[in-house]
Amino acid sequence: MDISEVARRSGVSASALRFYEQKGLISSIGRQGIRRQFSATVVERLALIALGRSAGFSLDEIALMLGPDGRPQIDRQLLVDKADELDGSIRRLTAMRDGLRHAAVCSAPSHMECPTFRRLLGLAASGAFDEEKKRPGKHGPEKPFPRAGG
Incomplete structure (x- = not known):
């Protein structure tokens, strides 16, 4: 799904999605033209990020909790x-x-x-x-x- 669809489904702005990708919290699976493409699992990962932010974790702390395979690895x-x-x-x-x-x-x-x-x-x-x-x-x-x- 493209970045606008992820933004619509998750409620996270496209600029925040690009920032999260830059920080290594999410990753796109490629591009279609100039638009980033993401797997459907990114929405769940964004929900985990939102939960962490709601609990007061910094993005750096959250990054440590997200494994490369998309599964949480929480201390x-x-x-x-x-x-x-x-x-x-x-x-x-x-x-x-x-x-x-x-x-x-x-x-x-x-x-x-x-x-x-x-x-x-x-x-x-x-x-x-x-x-x-x-x-x-x-x-x-x-x-x-x-x-x-x-």
């Missing part, structure tokens, strides 16, 4: 490590959500007088919510914010 420890990373993101986002919900209904005269909001400010200033600074175990366990009214 299970890499999956465990990514799941642990997602757990940390979930904890941070949950703490942020709870803090914002509390601030929205807090009875303090101003947000700056709310201890929970002040704690949220302190965590943001310290970089506790920054993805680049987080590493499992680096900051210790995070404490949730009190619920509204607390």
Whole structure:
């Protein structure tokens, strides 16, 4: 099937398909005129790439998971490590959500007088919510914010 058909079936733009081919994530099986041709299995491979991207894997990490025969060759420890990373993101986002919900209904005269909001400010200033600074175990366990009214 040609590149436009792959783009239509997969929802991946032709420019992204060319980029994925350049990165070695997919490969065309030839050309018909100026149009790249792909086997039907490329759509499944693109689904695997989409799943990896959704889980937060980089394209370089995904490339290591895709065998030359089109079958996934996934390091299970890499999956465990990514799941642990997602757990940390979930904890941070949950703490942020709870803090914002509390601030929205807090009875303090101003947000700056709310201890929970002040704690949220302190965590943001310290970089506790920054993805680049987080590493499992680096900051210790995070404490949730009190619920509204607390």
